[in-house]
Each structure stands twice: as C-alpha cells, then as structure tokens.
Amino acid sequence: MSQQERLTRSATNKLLGGVCGGIAEYFGWDPSLVRLGWVIGTLFTSGGGLIVYILALFIMPSGDDPKETGVYSGE
Numbered sequence: 503m504s505q506q507e508r509l510t511r512s513a514t515n516k517l518l519g520g521v522c523g524g525i526a527e528y529f530g531w532d533p534s535l536v537r538l539g540w541v542i543g544t545l546f547t548s549g550g551g552l553i554v555y556i557l558a559l560f561i562m563p564s565g566d567d568p569k570e571t572g573v574y575s576g577e
Contacts, residue, residue, distance in 0.1 A: 507528065508563070509524060509525070509528045509562060510524050510528075510562060510563050510564065510565035511523070511524040511559070511562045511563070511564050511565050512524040512526075512527055512533075512565050513564065513565040513566035514565075515527065515533050517537070518555075518559075519555075519559040520564070520565065521555055521558045521559055521562060522536045522537045522540055523536075524562060524565060527565075540555065
C-alpha cells in the first residue's frame with residue numbers, strides 16, 4: 503500500500519515555524535520563493551498573511567513526528 507503525501511511543517515527547511523518550507527516541500531517548489539510570495543502577500547493584505555501564518559503554524563502537523571505525519575508504522 504502506498505503512503506499518501508501530507509502537508510506538514512518542514513523539520514529541516516524552516517526559518518520560523520517551517521510553514522513555508524513545508525508548503526515548498528509538498529509542491530516541490532523553492533522555499534525562498536514561497537517565503538518571498540508570503541511576504542508580498544502579507545504586505546498586500548495589510549498583515550493578513552501574518553494571521554494566516556500563525557493559524558497554519560497551529561493547524562499544520564510537524565514534519566518531525568512520524569505519529570503526526572501518518573507514516574507511523576506502529577512498531
């Protein structure tokens with residue numbers, strides 16, 4: 503049975519919480535471009551991107567815990 507890829511915060515490619523790094527890993531994009539896009543989006547929404555980032559920080563599971571990412575084998 504194949505494992506389905508899940509959107510998680512990055513454990514290796516993070517500056518603050520790993521949200522942008524996790525999005526970049528999930529879609530196969532460059533993390534620097536995701537971060538740049540997030541900053542530009544935050545500026546154009548008068549800080550709305552910051553609120554979304556904080557929400558994503560709490561909603562997205564961490565990529566370093568196998569039990570949270572769904573790839574835990576139970577052993």
